[in-house]
Amino acid sequence: MRVVLTGGGTGGHIYPALAIGREISAREPGSATLYIGSGRGLEGRIVPEQGIPFESIDITGFRRSLSLENVRTVLRFLKGVTRSKELLRAFKPDIVVGTGGYVCGPVVYAASKLGIPTLIHEQNVVPGLTNKFLSRYVDGVAVSFTESVPLFKKCPDVIHAGNPCATRVLGADKTAGYASLGLKPGTPFVLVVGGSGGARALNDAVVQMAPQLGKLSGVHYVFVTGERFFRDAEAAIKRQALSAADRVTVLPYVGNMPDVLAAASLFVGRAGASFLAEVTSLGVPSILIPSPNVTNNHQEANARSLSDAGAGVLILERDLTGNVLFEQIAGIMSDPAKKERMSKASRSLGMPHSAADIYEQIIRIRGKKYSQ
Numbered sequence: 001m002r003v004v005l006t007g008g009g010t011g012g013h014i015y016p017a018l019a020i021g022r023e024i025s026a027r028e029p030g031s032a033t034l035y036i037g038s039g040r041g042l043e044g045r046i047v048p049e050q051g052i053p054f055e056s057i058d059i060t061g062f063r064r065s066l067s068l069e070n071v072r073t074v075l076r077f078l079k080g081v082t083r084s085k086e087l088l089r090a091f092k093p094d095i096v097v098g099t100g101g102y103v104c105g106p107v108v109y110a111a112s113k114l115g116i117p118t119l120i121h122e123q124n125v126v127p128g129l130t131n132k133f134l135s136r137y138v139d140g141v142a143v144s145f146t147e148s149v150p151l152f153k154k155c156p157d158v159i160h161a162g163n164p165c166a167t168r169v170l171g172a173d174k175t176a177g178y179a180s181l182g183l184k185p186g187t188p189f190v191l192v193v194g195g196s197g198g199a200r201a202l203n204d205a206v207v208q209m210a211p212q213l214g215k216l217s218g219v220h221y222v223f224v225t226g227e228r229f230f231r232d233a234e235a236a237i238k239r240q241a242l243s244a245a246d247r248v249t250v251l252p253y254v255g256n257m258p259d260v261l262a263a264a265s266l267f268v269g270r271a272g273a274s275f276l277a278e279v280t281s282l283g284v285p286s287i288l289i290p291s292p293n294v295t296n297n298h299q300e301a302n303a304r305s306l307s308d309a310g311a312g313v314l315i316l317e318r319d320l321t322g323n324v325l326f327e328q329i330a331g332i333m334s335d336p337a338k339k340e341r342m343s344k345a346s347r348s349l350g351m352p353h354s355a356a357d358i359y360e361q362i363i364r365i366r367g368k369k370y371s372q
Contacts, residue, residue: 001031002092005052006107007099007121008043012272016121017099018050019164023355024362034091036084038103057083059103080106081113088114095119095362098134105130112137117369119362123163123273125301127151140365142358144273145305157365161358162351163277169258170352172282177263180256181222181249189220190329191264193254195291198226199270201317202289203233208322210240213248215326219333220247222260227252265339266332268325271303277354283347285339286312287328289320311346 005021007013017035025031037043039056047054057080084107088096096111098104098120111118118138122131125145132151135141140157143149152158178185194202203225213221221244225233230252241248254260261267262282269275271290279286286306290299306312313328332339351357 001028002033002094003031004034004036004088004091004093004096004107004111005099006036006096006104007101008037008041008103009101011042011046012123012274013099013101013104014041014043014046015274016123016164017097018047018052019167019355020097020099020121020358021052023164023167023359027359032091034087034093036087036103036107038101041101041103043103055087057103057106059106077106081110084110085114088116095366097121097362098131098138099123100128100131102130105133108134109137112139115369117362117366119358119365121161121164121358122148122152124148124296124298125305126296126298128295128298139369140361142361144277144354145302147301147305157361157368159357159361161361162354163273164355164358165274166277166281166350166352167355169262169278169281172258172262174259174263176256177259177261180254180260181263183220183263187220188218188265188333189222189263190266190268190333191222191224191260193224193257193267193269193275194226194229195270195272195275198224198229198233199289199291200229201320202269203229205320205322205325207233207236207240209326209329210237210244210248210322211242212322212326213241214244216330216333219265220249222249222251222264224251224254266329268329271299271306273298273302276302276306277351280306280311280346280350281352283343283350285332285342285346287315287325287332288312289315289317292317306346306349309345309349311342311349 005017007017021033035047035052035054059080095117098108119140121142123144125147135152135155141152141155142161144163146160234250267284267286271288288303290303303314307314
């Protein structure tokens, strides 16, 4: 199969696209993949590192207020459509898959106008502007959350497939996760992660609650601060942890996150769609502090989807303090029955075969398109 992937700006758009590409390559060895993204986004660095051919177009997103820059954005969009058509005619894809971010707008739109089968994937409960626009033109939509299905009524083929990033945890090795942290297998530990770049508000709350960590006997804590916050956060946490200092591990980042997450007793962190897909596929209970600085406040909607199902606890950032966070952690880690209920609820939401389901949708869409 010849596939064009597009989506970018953040890892939340890029990694689902790459996961879909991996599934296609695994199912159909010898498949050819081209990624079309923006030279301004993270995809310009991440995709070539995966050995995937990459082409860029110049495009920016719309501002949410009246602005002359929006006129320039329309012009860039039209130029992006022209450039995309040139790339698509040269590559001759069987399918074009978009995973959100403004860059996939002109690419998927151009493909639809050329009669190429198209699919978009929406990671969040609340669809982004680009996917809302594209839903009128594409042949299929796959969504991560069931609440999103009614929001894509104009598309003929909509499925609740989950997030394809969930598929990458299928082979997670919890024994390797314990070993990478220097912990004995079976050690209960709380994993606190502020996202790939870290989260100052979460790190500050961890520092505030550090003096109370010793109150939970036998529980280890793994704090992933983000590289930019690491030195200051590590020093402050270790200084405040007092008698529990030997049960605290502070890291700037984790390279084998699926393994570590598989071993974790409780996850504490942001509510990005890709991370939640992994958390639920593994059945890990969670405490979620959604970032308030994202489009459409979509992380809060993501977090509420888990909290409403009993799989997680939602704390809004404006309510986050060290005491509040520790009370929630202690309430879960000191109550095995509650933790098990949350784990079962989390696993019930998990869709580890998401990438496979999306692959089947692609096959169906191609078949319908070429039979017309």
